[in-house]
Amino acid sequence: VFAARRFPNAHLICCEPLPRPRAQLRRAVGETASLQVFDVAVGDQGGTAEFHVSKADDSSSLLPIGQRQREAFPGTDERTTISVPVRRLDDLLKPGDLIRPVLLKIDVQGGELGVLRGASALLDSVDAVFVEASFVELYGGQALVDEVWALLRSTGFSCRGIWSVTYGRRGECLQGDFLFSRDGFDPFNA
Numbered sequence: 001v002f003a004a005r006r007f008p009n010a011h012l013i014c015c016e017p018l019p020r021p022r023a024q025l026r027r028a029v030g031e032t033a034s035l036q037v038f039d040v041a042v043g044d045q046g047g048t049a050e051f052h053v054s055k056a057d058d059s060s061s062l063l064p065i066g067q068r069q070r071e072a073f074p075g076t077d078e079r080t081t082i083s084v085p086v087r088r089l090d091d092l093l094k095p096g097d098l099i100r101p102v103l104l105k106i107d108v109q110g111g112e113l114g115v116l117r118g119a120s121a122l123l124d125s126v127d128a129v130f131v132e133a134s135f136v137e138l139y140g141g142q143a144l145v146d147e148v149w150a151l152l153r154s155t156g157f158s159c160r161g162i163w164s165v166t167y168g169r170r171g172e173c174l175q176g177d178f179l180f181s182r183d184g185f186d187p188f189n190a
Helices: 002-006 019-029 067-072 112-117 145-154
Strands: 012-015 035-038 047-054 078-087 103-106 128-134 157-167 173-182
Touching: 019 035, 103 112, 112 128, 112 145, 128 145, 128 157, 145 157, 145 173
Parallel strands: 012 035, 103 128
Antiparallel strands: 047 078, 128 173, 157 173
């Protein structure tokens, strides 16, 4: 919704496996030619997977919701599981489908590394990546910040900033939003 308002001429491509948030997105942005919504989860392999639906929709994940997530963010307990289609970004989109500058926003509750691995061809056409990543394991088997950072760094991206850092009860960093951009691309002047 922020992107639609901030960049009204942008073409938005979204992936949302849950029906209710998908409908909310379409209502909030409006049915326009500039919005394309895929009803899939995104990962490093195509197929079908069990999706862990949280009581708070935005905490749902392909990965099991961990105890640390439930303790740090009350109300994120698993409500149910559903079977969802999973696609790699490289299978959904081709580099020629994208109009630059391209921002890839990833907020997938622990599956960030899978999304990036499934976008290896597409990443060459991406100018900036805004990704929520965790310092501690909140979801079972998730990759942490250092792994996400290393993959992005190895593909020509540098970290430009960190926002919305969330801290635990003891003051430890839990997660944050990281902005990476290609060397030579200024994400603050795009």
